[in-house]
Amino acid sequence: MGPQGLESTELRLGLPGSDDGGGGERSVKKRVFSGGGWEADVCGGGKKRNMDLVVGWPPVCLHRKNKKSICNVRNLYVKVSLDGAPILRKVDLSCFKGYWELGMGLEELFDCYGIGEAMKEENKSCEYIAIYEDKDADWMLVGDVPWLMFTETCKRLRIKRRSYADGIGLHADEKD
Amino acid sequence: MGFPEEVLEHVFSFITSHTDRNVVSLVCKSWYEIERWCRRRIFVGNCYAVSPAMMIRRFPEVRSVELKGKPHFADFNLVPDGWGGYFYPWICEMARAYPWLEEIKLKRMVVTDDNLELISKSFKNFKVLVLSSCEGFSTHGLAAIAANCRNLRELDLRESEVEDLSGHWLSHFPDSCTSLQSLNMSCLSSEVSFSALQRLIARSPNLKTLRLNRAVPLEKLSTLLRRAPQLVELGTGAYSAEIRPDVYANLTEAFSRCKEVKGLSGFWDVLPSYLPAIYSVCSRLTSLNLSYATIQSPDVTKIITQCPNLQSLSVLDYIEDTGLNALSLSCKDLRELRVFPSDPFVANANVSLTEQGLVAVSEGCSKLQSVLYFCRQMSNSALTTIAKNRPNLTCFRLCILEPRAPDYLTFEPLDVGFGAIVEHCKQLQRLSLSGLLTDRVFEYIGKWAKKLEMLSIAFAGDSDLGLHHVLSGCDSLRKLEIRDCPFGDKALLANVSKLETMRSLWMSSCSVSLGACKRLSQKMPRLNVEVIDEQGDLDSRPDNCHVEKLYIYRTVAGPRFDMPSFIRTMDQNPTYRS
Numbered sequence: 001m002g003p004q005g006l007e008s009t010e011l012r013l014g015l016p017g018s019d020d021g022g023g024g025e026r027s028v029k030k031r032v033f034s035g036g037g038w039e040a041d042v043c044g045g046g047k048k049r050n051m052d053l054v055v056g057w058p059p060v061c062l063h064r065k066n067k068k069s070i071c072n073v074r075n076l077y078v079k080v081s082l083d084g085a086p087i088l089r090k091v092d093l094s095c096f097k098g099y100w101e102l103g104m105g106l107e108e109l110f111d112c113y114g115i116g117e118a119m120k121e122e123n124k125s126c127e128y129i130a131i132y133e134d135k136d137a138d139w140m141l142v143g144d145v146p147w148l149m150f151t152e153t154c155k156r157l158r159i160k161r162r163s164y165a166d167g168i169g170l171h172a173d174e175k176d
Numbered sequence: 177m178g179f180p181e182e183v184l185e186h187v188f189s190f191i192t193s194h195t196d197r198n199v200v201s202l203v204c205k206s207w208y209e210i211e212r213w214c215r216r217r218i219f220v221g222n223c224y225a226v227s228p229a230m231m232i233r234r235f236p237e238v239r240s241v242e243l244k245g246k247p248h249f250a251d252f253n254l255v256p257d258g259w260g261g262y263f264y265p266w267i268c269e270m271a272r273a274y275p276w277l278e279e280i281k282l283k284r285m286v287v288t289d290d291n292l293e294l295i296s297k298s299f300k301n302f303k304v305l306v307l308s309s310c311e312g313f314s315t316h317g318l319a320a321i322a323a324n325c326r327n328l329r330e331l332d333l334r335e336s337e338v339e340d341l342s343g344h345w346l347s348h349f350p351d352s353c354t355s356l357q358s359l360n361m362s363c364l365s366s367e368v369s370f371s372a373l374q375r376l377i378a379r380s381p382n383l384k385t386l387r388l389n390r391a392v393p394l395e396k397l398s399t400l401l402r403r404a405p406q407l408v409e410l411g412t413g414a415y416s417a418e419i420r421p422d423v424y425a426n427l428t429e430a431f432s433r434c435k436e437v438k439g440l441s442g443f444w445d446v447l448p449s450y451l452p453a454i455y456s457v458c459s460r461l462t463s464l465n466l467s468y469a470t471i472q473s474p475d476v477t478k479i480i481t482q483c484p485n486l487q488s489l490s491v492l493d494y495i496e497d498t499g500l501n502a503l504s505l506s507c508k509d510l511r512e513l514r515v516f517p518s519d520p521f522v523a524n525a526n527v528s529l530t531e532q533g534l535v536a537v538s539e540g541c542s543k544l545q546s547v548l549y550f551c552r553q554m555s556n557s558a559l560t561t562i563a564k565n566r567p568n569l570t571c572f573r574l575c576i577l578e579p580r581a582p583d584y585l586t587f588e589p590l591d592v593g594f595g596a597i598v599e600h601c602k603q604l605q606r607l608s609l610s611g612l613l614t615d616r617v618f619e620y621i622g623k624w625a626k627k628l629e630m631l632s633i634a635f636a637g638d639s640d641l642g643l644h645h646v647l648s649g650c651d652s653l654r655k656l657e658i659r660d661c662p663f664g665d666k667a668l669l670a671n672v673s674k675l676e677t678m679r680s681l682w683m684s685s686c687s688v689s690l691g692a693c694k695r696l697s698q699k700m701p702r703l704n705v706e707v708i709d710e711q712g713d714l715d716s717r718p719d720n721c722h723v724e725k726l727y728i729y730r731t732v733a734g735p736r737f738d739m740p741s742f743i744r745t746m747d748q749n750p751t752y753r754s
Contacts (some may be wrong), residue, residue: 056252056659057634058520058577059549060606061335064467150525 004029082110093151099143112159132157185214194219221679227733228269240413245285246325249657258740263287271298279284279304279609292317304330314339322348330358343368349376358385361412367391378403386409390444395423398430405433412442419449428681432456441465450474458482465490467516473499488512493529501532504540514548531558531664538565547570553584554611559593563600572597573608579635582612589613595620608632618642622649630655643667647674657682665692672699680729689725691719697746705746714744
């Protein structure tokens with residue numbers, strides 16, 4: 001393994017197909033990172049880059065990285081009630097990556113077809129609307145704030161029939 | 177020297193530092209003899225540098241043994257399982273030779289339940305067991321220690337990987353055990369019997385340090401504190417509970433009774449509403465570890481601004497620059513700062529912690545000596561400012577999360593910044609580098625870092641010249657660990673005798689050839705040159721192939737034989753073996 005072989009251990013960031021420019025010179029804008037691909041979080045969270053490809057970097061003790069440590073244990077279970085259904089359910093918001101998945105999850109739980117779409121756009125064809133109680137005990141429309149902010153402030157969820165929303169003027173646009 | 181032996185022995189008893197004792201033993205033969213009979217504490221920085229038999233032969237009356245096993249990079253998963261560091265050969269010999277042994281302190285070693293049981297049964301006066309980052313044992317072994325060590329004073333499991341079968345081990349402390357002064361069980365996950373814990377604490381009037389594990393619920397913490405108002409160091413369990421006024425009131429009242437508490441840690445799963453309960457102890461705190469507390473900057477700031485006597489702070493990057501600024505204004509006695517990343521694997525975190533936070537602390541905290549800082553951007557000007565502000569730094573470990581990240585303002589390498597650090601901080605003993613670095617930074621290090629003892633390098637340098645600067649210039653260097661750098665054979669082979677003045681050298685994902693390892697080993701019979709290569713077939717590899725990982729250390733014990741198949745000690749010339 002000569003000098004060429006070292007390149008395979010170098011870290012590079014680039015969109016697929018981009019040319020690194022090679023050589024020892026590191027030009028201004030190029031940030032070297034693992035080339036393992038990065039996905040943007042569609043609901044507005046930061047870009048995640050798979051740094052796990054580099055063993056042992058960053059040098060954080062296993063004790064901090066493992067399941068006992070910081071990131072994983074946040075308990076994001078919230079109650080969900082559906083108008084007219086006597087029994088409430090609970091969902092773990094940390095299982096979902098965004099509003100779309102939350103909507104799908106709720107549809108499965110309650111058979112409230114179309115709620116996922118309704119969260120993404122104010123799609124009137126859905127019979128239901130999702131609202132949540134935030135830290136200030138206000139009831140808010142689901143979908144306005146970035147997903148991560150939502151998971152941190154949501155205390156409980158309610159799925160109401162659209163007629164409720166019509167009555168209190170929740171719709172911003174004037175199409176009807 | 178005509179003093180009778182007893183007089184010299186008495187004089188030597190005041191000399192406690194290991195280095196001083198070593199020097200004393202070299203004065204003359206009679207001092208060597210007297211010293212070795214009265215040495216009570218031994219520190220072996222690399223368990224393979226010497227054999228247990230050699231240690232026992234020279235020092236027959238030891239009461240305290242401290243051993244270190246795996247290389248430091250084992251903390252970051254770079255040392256494969258099965259590497260070694262077994263406590264077994266040591267305990268076998270010590271059980272026989274040191275019946276009066278009182279203390280065993282191990283770091284990064286493999287300890288089994290049988291070893292622990294042997295400890296518990298071999299030493300009648302056993303008092304102190306510290307297992308730091310160790311592994312290989314379960315709670316069964318702990319039960320043996322608890323049950324059999326009648327005079328146990330200290331049981332500290334800090335950051336060890338324990339096979340946690342149940343919390344029942346704690347109940348094995350007999351009712352007659354009242355000697356406990358320090359208990360650190362923070363790394364365990366199982367719940368212990370609360371009543372057993374409560375009774376143990378109640379019958380340990382000298383308990384000064386108590387670090388609970390996460391499973392001890394917050395609602396019960398006040399009960400424990402009430403039984404131990406003499407505590408000096410407390411590690412809480414999980415710091416959240418249902419919001420109940422009675423729990424909060426009890427907790428606040430219990431903390432207010434702890435007039436001796438100087439250090440706090442724990443704080444997993446913090447619910448900020450419960451934080452004010454600790455305010456009454458803040459003014460006395462010298463040490464605070466919030467590095468598991470996922471609380472935002474305003475909550476952290478509220479605490480630290482009430483701690484004017486704080487000397488050591490560990491915290492997550494949630495503290496942000498604003499919190500560090502507040503720290504620099506409130507905590508003028510700060511000696512040590514460690515800032516850990518809350519989300520190390522994300523490129524852009526939503527956390528406003530930059531180089532400015534560290535600059536602020538370097539300006540405001542004139543006693544700052546030790547820094548561990550994870551961040552996402554750095555500049556040469558910030559590093560230079562820090563260096564000029566704090567020439568008294570002894571430990572500077574900077575981790576810019578992105579490998580090879582340049583100065584974010586000028587896009588240049590960070591050579592000049594780190595150069596300023598080593599130039600101004602003349603007492604610097606420990607340095608960890610990161611960011612974009614060329615051979616130039618190593619030129620600075622070789623030129624200025626004369627007191628440097630430990631250096632960690634990753635993704636840095638251009639050529640062998642970099643390594644050569646370090647090996648030829650750093651007079652005090654003891655431990656060098658390198659990963660992913662373009663350093664090869666030339667620097668190593670040009671500095672062979674330097675390696676014998678050091679404890680160890682680790683190199684992984686560099687460009688050292690198998691042939692160079694063999695040559696090095698032949699030239700230096702008192703070094704073990706160990707090649708670690710998990711791809712197998714080391715025997716059939718050509719000499720010019722690069723080794724995956726290399727660990728070189730000086731030893732008087734010869735090559736070791738407890739290695740797995742993927743680790744080989746390069747052969748030495750047999751005629752040099754004594």
